[in-house]
Amino acid sequence: MRHAAVAVLRAAYAAGDLSKGKALHARVIRAAHFDVVLHNNLISFYAKCGRVRLARKVFDAMPFRNAVSVNLLMSAYASSGRHKESFALLRVVDFGLNEYVLSAAVSATAHVRSYDMGRQCHSYAVKAGLAEQPYVCNAVLNMYCQCAHMEDAVKIFENVSSFDAFAFNSMINGFLDHGQLDGSVRIVRSMTREVEKWDPVSYVAVLGHCASLKDFVLGAQVHAQALKRRLELNLFVGSALVDMYGKSNRAHDANCAFEVLPEKNVVSWTAVMTAYTQNELYEDALQLFLDMEMEGVQPNEFTYAVALNSCAGLAALRNGNAFGASAMKTGLWAHLLVGNALMNMYSKSGSIDDADRVFMSMPLCDVVSWNLMITGYAHHGLAREAMEAFHSMLSAAEVPSYVTFVGVLSSCAQLGLVDEGFYYLNVMMKELGIIPGKEHYTCMVGLLCRAGRLDEAEQFIVNNCICTDVVAWRSLLNSCQVYRNYGLGHRVAEQILQLKPNDIGTYVLLSNMYAKANRWDGVVKVRKQMRERGVRKEPGVSWIQVGIDVHVFTSEDKVHPQMEQITKKLDELIDKIKAIGYVPNFAVVLHDIEDEQKEEHLMYHSEKLALAFGLIHTPKGATIRIMKNLRICDDCHVAIKLISVVTGRKIVVRDAVRFHCIDGGVCTCDDYW
DNA sequence: GTAGGGTTAG
Structure with missing residues (x-):
């Protein structure tokens, strides 16, 4: 009976036929005597088919179980990410744990990052004499790495004589995850000396190390080794290569590593988009998003985060809005990562109110969300709001971080609160132990x-x-x-x-x-x-989005097809603001030109051109948002403030450092910039 | 009839 049944299950799994397995299950239930091995096979069958609940049903109906039954169900839970349930299964175990079950238990505690439970398992292993078992030992080592107790991990690592690549991989990732780069340098060094046989995970770990250090030279050597074993075609190794090149500011190499992959998944697509974004190639990153969708690959929360970050880099509010809507439709909107990226996009696009709206609607937020709110307000010149957000953060029992205090201190600076500034610097150093x-x-x-x-x-x-x-x-x-x-x-x-x-x-x-x-x-x-x-000014570039198009203007550039209209509009505006006191400020003109040319020169500053264009092409009363690569010049700042008066428009200018939200002749920068 | 570590964000 057993042999035949196992053969049927194996065939059913191979054919992907769940119902055949279920039919057999029914017959097994009717059978007169109970067979543990057969029931274990059923658990294994359901688990392999991804039907964990059915596997659990079989398990629960068994009059008695052995270690294999427990282990099978635990790994079923683990592979579907249900580590808590995996660990909870230990409660129904009424016999001693063997090395299989114990390592599954330890790895469950590692996944949920529970140091306490992990340590309990470790001491159980020591008492049961199983601590030296290779799988248990590796699982324990990995648990300490995941739980940020590298000192415990190091103790184990140093006390065990022979190690396979596994332990090295865990140690490297442990150090990297907790920002201890000196630690990972040590391990990588001894790994290159002592470990002959690297497995694919080793390549991923070492490439991650290179990415963190931006060590492109070592990264390229690892790449060369990977090529010898054709591992550059492995999806994990390939994605790690893309990431390493991207972080080393080699977007082109990242793209090559991506292109070579025979199969691409959402992670590898996202990795290459990230590489472009991190190297400020935002348009290319957004194009990749479209390419990916064309290939039928569904974006995940990481993909949306990267796309939104690209929009933030371009201050492309409309595209960002569209990604937000699309993330809403797919349900990925509720992810912390996506919420934060949306906030960042709105904030970097000059729409701090929208950032606040997203923040309020997020089901979950973390220290990054709070920081985005605080620094967002600060960049918009809303220091009072920033300080309020900071105090709300403390009331919400969120622990401030390094970045939080950058926002807090710059807000104190804006408000001229010298004593408070020094007070918070002190709190940061003394109470939170953050090194300024x-x-x-x-x-x-x-x-x-x-x-x-x-x-x-x-x-x-x-x-x-x-x-x-x-x-x-x-x-x-x-x-x-x-x-x-x-x-x-x-x-x-x-x-x-x-x-x-x-x-x-x-x-x-x-x-x-x-x-x-x-x-x-x-x-x-x-x-x-x-x-x-021989110092030359970098050309000023401003851009504005009208409809779906982005219009780019450079200083003195007269190539825009609607230049005539723009000039006419600007002439009008300048006349109007001269009437209320505008005097051109020639001092900002750094070129050696004749006086009579200077006024014309000032008039063709890119931000003024973009503004005139925006006024022509947007409905009355609409806010105008302009982006500029350099800092806004003094003359334009004065002129735009006055233009906001004569047109009754709110004008937001994002320059290289901050936002100028100009309304009714007043700028949120308080003219201090 | 049984096992472990891995890629994408900031």
Whole structure:
């Protein structure tokens, strides 16, 4: 009976015929005597067919079971991701665990990241004398890696003499997952020496290590080794290669690794999209999304997140909206990852209200969501709202992170809350043990500058060893410009130009500073210096989306087909704002041109062209959103504020650093930028 | 009739 039945089950599985198996099941139930092995075969059959509930039914109906029955059901649960249920099965076991069941139990605790349960299993293994069993030992080692207790993992790793690739793989991934790159460097080194036979997972792990370190040289060597064994065709290894090249800023190589894959799945597609996005090739990433859908591959939550991040990079609000709607239809919208990506997209596209709306509707949120809200408000010049969000975050018992404090400190800076800023820096360091980074120090410099305490700001830079940080110095120089402190400004600019010769941002700030202080001799000097050193301004580019099209404008570029209309509109606008006090600010013109040309030059700044175009092509009262690659210039800032008055429009300009939300002649940047 | 680690986000 048993042999025949097993043969039937095997055939039924091979033919994918579930009903044949069920028919046999019925006969087994009617049979006079109970056979454990046969019932185990039934469990195995249902499990292989992906019918875990039926497997469980068989299990529950058994008058007695053995270790194999338990193990079969546990692995069925594990392969469908139901690790808690797998672990819970131990409660019905009324006999001692063997090495099979024990390693399944340990791996369940590893998946749910339960250090406590994992440790209990480990001590059980020690008492039962099973701790040295290779599978148990590896499972325990892996459990400690997953549960972020690398010190326990290291103890096991060091005490066992002979290891296969498995243990090395676990150790590398454990160190990588917890950001301990020095640890993974050690393991990878000894692995290249001691482990002869790498398995495919080893390649994936080592490539992940290379990706984290952006170690393209080692990555390419691993690639070469993989080629010898034709492993570049393996979906996992291939995706890891795509990721490694992408993170090493080699989008083209990433694409080659992708193209070579004979079978592509949603992960490999998403990996190559990610590679493009991380290298700022947003349009290509979005094109890949379309290609993927054409191939009939369904996007998952990661794919949507990457697509939305590309939209964020382009500030492509409409496309982002479309992806959001599409994610809503597929039900993937509720994923944390997608919600966060949507918030990010709205925030980077200048639509902070929409970001807030998404945040409020998210079923689950995490520290990243809170950070997006806080930094989003801060970038939009809404420091009060940012601080409110921060306090709500604390009330919600979410633990602030490194990024949280970047938002908090920059909000304190915007509000001129010097004491609060230092208080929060202290909380961050003392209470949360977060080591402040450049971003925090730069915020503190900005904080002191905002309060007009420029000398203290300079001292702060010197005292905190961030003298080599151009961003910190630039923040100080910016304040010198705002406060017209050209003595300090000149010194600071020298300092920056020593660190980064020909830094165009510095020349612009310096020139603006002299202009604001009415020091025309200074402006002339800066221009001369630039000419002598051959420094050229990067062309300003602005873009605006109208309908489904993105219209791009470069300064002085007159190639747009509707240039005539745009010029006419601009003339009109300039006349109107001159009537309410606009005076062109020639100081921002860094080119050596005649005075009479300067007004025309200013008029053709890319943001003004984009704005005029937007005013022509959008309905009355609609908000206009403009993106710019550089920082908005002082003249345009003044002009756009006045244009918002004469047209009654809300105008949002995203420049290289922040948002300017301009409404009724007032900008959220408070003219401090 | 039984086993483990892996790729995509920030």
